[in-house]
Amino acid sequence: MTDEPRSGLPVAFLVAVAAEAGPDSPPIRMALEKARDLPEGRLRDDLLLTLLRGAFSGSAPEWMLRAAAEGGLKEGRQPYAGPSPSLAHLALAHPSCPDALREEVLRRCSVAQLGALGCEGCGDPLAAAVVAELQRRCAPSRRMTPELLEDPCVPQLILRDPHLHDAVFLAALDLLPEAPRLTVGDESEEDGVLADFEEYWAAHKSWQVMWERIVAVQTSRHRLLIGWAAGTPSRQIIRDHLLGSVPWDVEPSLLEEMASEDLAGFASSDLITRLCRMLREGLSENEVRSRLADELNALEPAARKHMENYFDEAAVLRKSGLRATVSWVSSRADGSWRYILTPSEAKTTYGRSHDWLASEELLATLGRRFADTAVKALHLWEPDPGLARLGPRDLRWLHAALLHLPHVTEEVNEKARAVIRHVRLGSRNPWEFPDHRTRQGDQQLAELRTTIERILGDPATVARRSALGDPDQVTISDLAHASDEVVDDYLTRHAGNDALVELALLSFAVSSYRSKLSFPEIPERHSSSEAAAVRITTDLRKHLGGGPRLREAWARKILALPGLTAELIRALPAWTALTASGPYGRAHEAVVSVVRAALGDSDEAWARFTASPASYSGPTAWLRLGDILDAAVDSADWPTPPNAK
DSSP states (O other), rough: OOOSSSSSSSSSHHHHHHHTTTSSSSHHHHHHHHHHHOOSSSHHHHHHHHHHHHTEEEEEEOOHHHHHHHHHHHHOOOOSSSSOTTTHHHHHHHTHHHHHHHHHHHHHHOHHHHHHTTTSSSSSHHHHHHHHHHHHHHHHHHHOHHHHHHHHOOOHHHTTOOTTTTHHHHHHTTOOOOOOOOOOOTTTTTHHHHHHHHHHHHHHHHHHHHHHHHHOOOGGGGGHHHHHHTSSHHHHHHHHHHTTTTGGGSSSSHHHHHHHHHHHHHHHHHHHHHHHHHHHTTTOHHHHHTTTHHHHTOOHHHHHHHHHHSSSOOHHHHHHHHHHHHHHHHHTTTTTTTHHHHGGGGGGGSOOOOOOOHHHHHHHHHHHHHHHHHHHHHHTTTOOOOOOOOHHHHHHHHHHHHHHHHHHOOHHHHHHHHHHHSSOOOOOOOOOOHHHHHHHHHHHHHHHHHHHHHHHHHHOGGGGGOOOTTTTTTOHHHHTTTHHHHHHHHHHHTTTOHHHHHHHHHHHHHHHHHHHHHOOGGGGGGGHHHHHHHHHHHHHHTOOOOOOHHHHHHHHHHHTTOOOOOOHHHEEEEEHHTBBBBBGGGGHHHHHHHHHHHHOOHHHHHHHTTOOOOOOGGGGOBHHHHHHHHHHHHOOOOOOOOOOO
């Protein structure tokens, strides 16, 4: 960077004056002279920027445009140390800039500079020049390889900029690597064939990742991407990434359009499954063609050609066709529809939930439509003992369907139970040591089975996402770890179930905190709340068990009930009741009152009571206060601790 000259008119002052001066004014003539004489550096670039934005915005000499372009693109210049490429952009987009100058300068640009110059608003002439330079630099059509992910080609690098001119954007798309093509060598050379397949799938995966990156960056051009890809293999890849990679950034109408288009593809899988099952059941090819004539004739030529493969004597292909419908829904529930079906799982790198362009109503509608499709697959589901080890993917689609169905019919319930009976963890050999990924999959599968069983046992719509299952099988722990809303809804829907109310009461001793559901509200749902509280407390060890923390929690809840009776206090564990705190940390007044009433003025009874075996922990911690008081008064043997069963 050149320092300000120490004599003459300061350049900074001249820049300020030139910004306000007319084309033929003395300041402009002085600025022109100074611009010619100043060496390269920030001061000259500032002066050129001022002149091109002001007096010379309509017409400028070539020397000025060249100097501005070279200064704006000077190698190694940092944005904070001088003008950004906006100076070069201003020069090369200028109406006076000769085509030859644009071409000459662009040839010396880096890829990043080309992208910056070919941005939105650069003007058609500069955009066309950038496009021409891109085309000159790019090799003839090439196919995707894994190496191109590590060392991207020019169009891949250009498309990292989300603010490209439309012409530059479309030109870069046209120059991207094409989809890989499978070329199998001599089938007798098994190793060579395997290598071909391995290379193909590696390249195909790289091609998918390339499109994932483009879709994630070019969020404002999703519809343009879909339009550009019409009729090419790229379109389905782009659509799948719109649905599965960045659905929160997709404009709602386009998201719905892509989802509808994808769901329409289920019909082909449905037809394949029915066709293969007809053939398996012994129908002749002609009979199958006759029964499915209308559907087969309605297919597009490419789909019809694909369908013909299943009429051949290809046992492996037909076997896969038997599961085509289930494979279709399971692949989407586990992939491209995952976040649409469970938006809560869509998190940023920092664990925050994404803000969706689509409304909750639209996502719910799409979830319902997917569920309706999944039910069609469920009706065609059948066990396949020949499948390899099953995993979470084999149940995730069913879970998604049950979450989004407005009503679980008996037929769906019965079929879903058949699925979870079949999809379970298989036994392993004693010497088999699964890796972390396998163990994780086993755990996910077990959790999905449990969740689905609970949904089927408790299918009400409002509780589907946090279903607690059949009331006859729900546990204290289940209720304790459910939210206030879920517990309240569950008790309301199963009104009149006294056993369930008692479990809910006991869950308050296990749950650490509830803000919306209070303990005194629960007994009101019981047909005989007072008697139930006494009975539960009397047999607390059998119902609750556990250590001192659970006994103390139960005692606190009981002693806070309105209309507390002496019978209920006497049923409490003695040590826990005696150490329960009332106001200001003193012994609880209701407990003190019951003890005084029982022992009266008998010194012997008080002495016996003081020496009771009641304790903080162990079996004697469960001795009831009433039994201890009676033994102290009657000088009887101390009671035996109640059994846990």
